[in-house]
Structures are given as structure tokens and as C-alpha cells.
Amino acid sequence: MQKLQNIKGMRDHLPPAMLLRQYIINTLIGVFERYGFEPLSTPVLEYAEVLEGKLGDDEKLIYRFEDHGGRKLALRYDQTVPLARVVAQYSGQITLPWRRYAVGASYRGERPARGRYREFWQADVDIVGSHSPLADAEIVAVLSDGLEALGFPTFTTLLNHRQVLGGIARVSGLDEEAAGGIYRAIDKLDKIGAEGVREELRHSGVDQGCADRILEMVLLEGSSEDTLQALRQHLHDDARAVAALDNLEDILRGLEDMGIAPARYCLSPRLARGLSYYTGAVFETISSHWPQGSLLGGGRYDDLIGMFAGQRVATVGLAFGVERLHDVMEELGLGPRNRTTAQVFVTVFGAEQRVASLQLARELRAAGVPVMTALEPESPLGKQLKEADRKGVRYALVLGPDELSRSEVLVKDLASGEQRGVAREAVAEALR
Amino acid sequence: MQKLQNIKGMRDHLPPAMLLRQYIINTLIGVFERYGFEPLSTPVLEYAEVLEGKLGDDEKLIYRFEDHGGRKLALRYDQTVPLARVVAQYSGQITLPWRRYAVGASYRGERPARGRYREFWQADVDIVGSHSPLADAEIVAVLSDGLEALGFPTFTTLLNHRQVLGGIARVSGLDEEAAGGIYRAIDKLDKIGAEGVREELRHSGVDQGCADRILEMVLLEGSSEDTLQALRQHLHDDARAVAALDNLEDILRGLEDMGIAPARYCLSPRLARGLSYYTGAVFETISSHWPQGSLLGGGRYDDLIGMFAGQRVATVGLAFGVERLHDVMEELGLGPRNRTTAQVFVTVFGAEQRVASLQLARELRAAGVPVMTALEPESPLGKQLKEADRKGVRYALVLGPDELSRSEVLVKDLASGEQRGVAREAVAEALR
Numbered sequence: 087m088q089k090l091q092n093i094k095g096m097r098d099h100l101p102p103a104m105l106l107r108q109y110i111i112n113t114l115i116g117v118f119e120r121y122g123f124e125p126l127s128t129p130v131l132e133y134a135e136v137l138e139g140k141l142g143d144d145e146k147l148i149y150r151f152e153d154h155g156g157r158k159l160a161l162r163y164d165q166t167v168p169l170a171r172v173v174a175q176y177s178g179q180i181t182l183p184w185r186r187y188a189v190g191a192s193y194r195g196e197r198p199a200r201g202r203y204r205e206f207w208q209a210d211v212d213i214v215g216s217h218s219p220l221a222d223a224e225i226v227a228v229l230s231d232g233l234e235a236l237g238f239p240t241f242t243t244l245l246n247h248r249q250v251l252g253g254i255a256r257v258s259g260l261d262e263e264a265a266g267g268i269y270r271a272i273d274k275l276d277k278i279g280a281e282g283v284r285e286e287l288r289h290s291g292v293d294q295g296c297a298d299r300i301l302e303m304v305l306l307e308g309s310s311e312d313t314l315q316a317l318r319q320h321l322h323d324d325a326r327a328v329a330a331l332d333n334l335e336d337i338l339r340g341l342e343d344m345g346i347a348p349a350r351y352c353l354s355p356r357l358a359r360g361l362s363y364y365t366g367a368v369f370e371t372i373s374s375h376w377p378q379g380s381l382l383g384g385g386r387y388d389d390l391i392g393m394f395a396g397q398r399v400a401t402v403g404l405a406f407g408v409e410r411l412h413d414v415m416e417e418l419g420l421g422p423r424n425r426t427t428a429q430v431f432v433t434v435f436g437a438e439q440r441v442a443s444l445q446l447a448r449e450l451r452a453a454g455v456p457v458m459t460a461l462e463p464e465s466p467l468g469k470q471l472k473e474a475d476r477k478g479v480r481y482a483l484v485l486g487p488d489e490l491s492r493s494e495v496l497v498k499d500l501a502s503g504e505q506r507g508v509a510r511e512a513v514a515e516a517l518r
Numbered sequence: 519m520q521k522l523q524n525i526k527g528m529r530d531h532l533p534p535a536m537l538l539r540q541y542i543i544n545t546l547i548g549v550f551e552r553y554g555f556e557p558l559s560t561p562v563l564e565y566a567e568v569l570e571g572k573l574g575d576d577e578k579l580i581y582r583f584e585d586h587g588g589r590k591l592a593l594r595y596d597q598t599v600p601l602a603r604v605v606a607q608y609s610g611q612i613t614l615p616w617r618r619y620a621v622g623a624s625y626r627g628e629r630p631a632r633g634r635y636r637e638f639w640q641a642d643v644d645i646v647g648s649h650s651p652l653a654d655a656e657i658v659a660v661l662s663d664g665l666e667a668l669g670f671p672t673f674t675t676l677l678n679h680r681q682v683l684g685g686i687a688r689v690s691g692l693d694e695e696a697a698g699g700i701y702r703a704i705d706k707l708d709k710i711g712a713e714g715v716r717e718e719l720r721h722s723g724v725d726q727g728c729a730d731r732i733l734e735m736v737l738l739e740g741s742s743e744d745t746l747q748a749l750r751q752h753l754h755d756d757a758r759a760v761a762a763l764d765n766l767e768d769i770l771r772g773l774e775d776m777g778i779a780p781a782r783y784c785l786s787p788r789l790a791r792g793l794s795y796y797t798g799a800v801f802e803t804i805s806s807h808w809p810q811g812s813l814l815g816g817g818r819y820d821d822l823i824g825m826f827a828g829q830r831v832a833t834v835g836l837a838f839g840v841e842r843l844h845d846v847m848e849e850l851g852l853g854p855r856n857r858t859t860a861q862v863f864v865t866v867f868g869a870e871q872r873v874a875s876l877q878l879a880r881e882l883r884a885a886g887v888p889v890m891t892a893l894e895p896e897s898p899l900g901k902q903l904k905e906a907d908r909k910g911v912r913y914a915l916v917l918g919p920d921e922l923s924r925s926e927v928l929v930k931d932l933a934s935g936e937q938r939g940v941a942r943e944a945v946a947e948a949l950r
Contacts, residue, residue, distance in 0.1 A: 101556035120883040122860030122890030124533035151583025218893040428554030451552040458554030461650040
């Protein structure tokens, strides 16, 4: 007997789940393209050496294998390394700045858990080759428009900058070495609270006064202008932090000029973001409707995309996680509710009505209405209606001899049980 | 130095290619859904044993490897075996007949050649769990509507049936064993001509008279009705062939009743189709604009989808090959011509016009127009226009002080060089 199961951490997506996944992906692509982002697709398989040496401890998560010729291959781990390869490999065909998006699966040999899969899809947007704060602002705008298009009622994107965090560490008397521990402690603020962070800082050897100063800055809240002002006072002696605050101010002005609603974003010095490859602004979106964690995040990472090209290539971007969005939207009841693609089931009343019924289906399709027809036109009408209902189709159409003689179609709402005759030529319009 | 190359037979798709690929995929999905087909997605990775023992000689083409835990895995070879697994694994959640589609990559360690890749995408449609000839007809209708939606000017789908070919072999005095060789010889008719086929038949031990009878039937041409009539006369002693002709007649009537144009399909006894797993009707689409080969094909295969469920599950389907369609459409000049997603580039004339320009971009996006903006608003207008042109954007918009004072926008057509002032409130409509 064959093994009828999926590989752990990899899932089949049956139609009801796929309809929501496709809605998410198509909605996001619509937003990406309205900003002029261009699609890129790279193979799921890469030479292993393309991926190696870039991921530190996470390298053990790469799926590696050898092909028939003994070549070492690896499955795509993310969409970032392939982007770096493409930027170097096709330098003559790509003009910078380049807005590119990529939608597809990546693979990681992680321990599966709720919301964490070994095959997962991401929709990445990056602006490659621009230092402009307008690029950072545009990525946040895409994030904002994307979540709005998906129907998220409220959310806020927190903004910070690597060198604001660096400055906070430096003016508190810590060296670069210790700063990493600070970020990791701050990252847990939501989980362990201010006292927990203070405790953790002291555990890692930060003295009381220093921990207090750090927490004072990190816990700053209020309007972005007020927070910016307060940080400028705290950090005015640190040139890199001052430049970072200037940069954040430019990004905030970009968001304002682009017309993004002020409630959608907020400067937040407590935002650390775990990934060490960020070099500038970082951002992360939270929602009061989803207290379990952030919806997504991203930032500026100027050192990564040029790794194959042998030069820095300024880049800012983010990834929408399709699995995360799917889980959240399902829980919040967002997105379409239809269980199937067809909106209408056209029955066949009897042999004499078969041609008329199939032609009606064709007309409706031409008018853009998705239509399923009875495949067994000889089966009784009741059985056909039952099939339509079981499939989750909303409306069943009947063209019996009475309807045909009156040039009408009987439209049955399978959800409410209501039914009414509609003039044949008006039926497409009525269903649309 | 890193290896900057793709694995042989696997390709990056840069934006211009991706735009055509996405157009193909989205157009086909639109057609599939208008017929009520539902999306299914399965992982790219399967346990190797799911794929093993189904492909005969082709099994050596499977990409196999072991994961971190020593489990034997394989990359998806096609969308058919996963469909069979899903039908058995989720029998409680799936009601038959089931119209399912699947779009995605499969992997084969084939020798790469023009048009043959090791990573390739297919868009599969299958109707699972129906013997009805209307199911066969619907698959051909989807094929027809799909190619029409993609803009193919002329094409014909040839229809045949496995048991018509079987009957031709049997009434010519050949046994089932020899029949396979006949199909392979007939399959080459277009390449080697009637005399070549005659030669090949005689080489494989078929005597002159027998080869003549086979060729007489196989070369029948004309209207489907005439061909059907002639085949009925030749094959009336072979019960299975007669049943097959009845089935083909029902399928042809289904196509007629569904309103598919008669020029789009044709009964053709010479159509063999190589794959041995077909059990009933087979079809293949050719076009006079593409003499190099067929565009796609499919058929009924009742023995395959039930292989995990342990019972026959009647199924008919086909696969659109995205690579093939892409190559043909590019050669025939079909599909969209745009080199980028953005239709409009909004420039920033100067610091004073920045807000108005970015707001204009936002308004256009809200109206559904894809818009790219200048990321370096301080750079000279000429440089911004050059960037727009290099990106392949058709229109550049300028909001200078004159335009602002007149509540106008200057619309420059970068292809023709023409430019004109358009009232601000009319610009979205003018560009749509």
C-alpha cells in the first residue's frame, strides 16, 4: 500500500484554501504592479554554492541534494539570494533603480509548527539600486496599500532605523559587540514586558543606569514628530544616529507626501527586527486584531544584493508571507467567502432542453459569469440541484419547457431557497 | 568567485518574459474558472515512493534526493500523480465529478533542448469521476476557449479514440501486441509521410495488404460526419471500435451543443498520441501558423487517477504547456507587447511640485492605472524622462508650475514624442 501522506511541513491546498491564497496573491500583485514593480521568476533549484555562506547558522536549514550528474543543488531558501544572483548575472539587461516583485515557494528544513511550514510562499517586493528615502517610503506605501486591498481594517507599520538602535546602545556606553544582545532583548519587549527586558539586559552585564537609559529611549511613544524630537535630544552626540534620524524624517515626509494615512505608520524606537542584514530603516506591521504577532516586516539592506556583483547595491524591500496572511485573514473572516469558483450551475431539464441549456451556459461564460453545467444531463433535476448545492454553487438555473416557452430562466438561490423567473436576455446582468 | 549561472535546463524569467507568462497563466485560469474548475496546489516535493512505479522508462528522469532525516524525496514530475494522491487522500472532502485545475512547475532530468526544459510549468485541467462524453467535450471546449482567449487566430483540435486505433489494428489482422508499433508508426505520419509509414509498418513485419488497409483508414479526411461514416463501415465487425465510434459521436454532438465553432475540431483517425495511459478519446491541437508541431493535447485516462484509491476513477483532461505557448506566442506576436508593468511615469518637476506629483500618482493608482514615480525627485527632468523611456514606460507626466497654475498635466507619449496638456481631473480617464 502506498504512503498517502504529505512530507511533514508541506501541505496540499484544496480548492477552498486555494481560492483564498489566489485572492491574496492576485490582490498583492495588483498593488505591486500599480507601483510599477516588475515580476521576476527564478528556478526553485539553484547550485548549492549560490546559497552557501550567506545564512550563518540557518545554513543547516537548506534542502540540498545531488542531481544525476553529481552536481550539488539546493532548493530556494528565500527570494533574496536569487535576486542578488540575477542582478549580477543580467547587469546589461537590468536598469537600476529596479522595482521587482517575486511570488513563489521557498523551502526550509525547519521544525514544523503552527504557522511555520517547510514549503511556504512569499510575495517579495524590493527596490534595487536606490538610496532614496522615497524608495523606503514607497515600500511602506506598498505594504499599506497591500493590506488595505486585502481588507485589513486597522494596522500600523512601526518604523525604526538600525543606526537609531546603534546610537541608543552607543550613547548608553555599550560597544558594537554588546549591541546585538540589546536588540535581541528589545525584540522581546512585547512578550516579556519592560521589566523582563531590564532583567535580560542586566543578565547580559548591562548596569542598572545604562539599562534605564536604554529603556527610556526604547519606550518612547506618541506621535512620530514627538518621538523624533525626543530621540534627537537623546542622540544628538552620535553622528550616525543623527543621520539615521534625518533619514527617518525624510521617509516620514515621503509617506506624508505620498498621501499615506498618518494612522498607518509610526516611528517606534522599540522596533528591533531580528535579521542582522538590515543596514538602514526597518519596519514591521502590527494590528490590534492580531495580537499574536506582527503581520510582516522589512527594511533596507544595502550589503546583500551586491554580493555577487562585487559592489554595494542599495536595496529596500519586504516579503508578504502568504501562509501568515492566509491564517490571519481566515481567523478575521477577511477575503472572499465562496467555496468554489462557479457562481452558477446550469441544469439540463431534459433531452429537449439540452442544447438551450448548454448555449445559456456559453452565453453566461462569455459575459464573464463562471458557470458549471450538469455532466449527466439525463439524471433527474433533483439530483442535479443536489450536486450544485454540494459543490457550494450559489445559484442553479433551470430551463424547463415552461421557461423556454416564456423565454425565461428559473433562477434558484440555493442558499435561501428562493426562486424567480428572469427574462432570458436579462439573466447574465442579474447574475453579475 | 561564485558561479553565476542557472542549472542546465532551468531558466530565470526576467520581467518582459514574465509579463507574457503571467498573461498566459492568468488568461487560462480565467477560462478554467468560467467553466467551474477549481484550483488545487500540491507541494513540489513528494515522498519518492508516491512517484515510483508509475512512469516506466521515464522513471529515471525523476529528481530524487534524501532530506536531513534520510527520507527519500522526489520533485514533482507532473500534476497527474499528485492529483491521484489527493483524490485518495481527501476522499471525504472531494465530491465527484470534480473539475480541478493546477498551475505550477514540474521537474524532469531530461536532456535540455529547444523548447524542452528541466523546470517547466503546466496548466492542467481534468474532470475527475465522470464517464460522460460531455466531460470529454467540455475539456475540448476549455482547450478551444483557452487558445481563443490567448489570441490564436486559427487552430484545429483533432479527435480520435484509443479503441478506434485498436479496431483498425484488429480488423487489419494484427494482435494487441503489434498494435503499439502501429501507433508509433502512425504518430510519425506528419514527419515521414504515408510512404514512410508504409515502409515502417512493413519493417515491423506488417504485410503489404495489411499496411494498405491500415493506411486507408488512417488517412481518411474530410468532415467529421463523413469520417465517422467511413470508419463505421470499416470497423463494424469490431464491437469495441463501434463503441468507441459511438463515444466519439457523442463527444462531437456535445461540442456542437455547447456551441463550439465546427472549424475548431475534427475527427482524425491518424491521431495516435504517444502516451500509453490513455483509455478513451484522445485529442491534439494543431495550427497552420505553427507547423513545427502540436500546440497541446490530452485525452481520457480512466486507469490512472484511481491508482491510490484502489478503484477506477474515470478522468479526462489536458495540460497547457506554458513554455510551448510562450514560445509560439512570441513567434506569432500574440499577447501583450508591454515591456514593463507601469503605463505611466510621473516625474517631479521640482521641490515645490513634489507633493502634487506624488498625489497625482496616488490618484492614478486608485483609478487602476499602474504608475512609476521618480525616486530621485531632485534630479533634472531630462534625466527622469530618460529613465522612464529606458524602463519602457509609454507615457511620462509632467506637473510643472505652468501646468499646476492651469490645473493641467502635461502628458508625453515617449513612443511618438507627442505631448499635450490634459485637464488634471480628466487625466486618469485619458490614460485608461
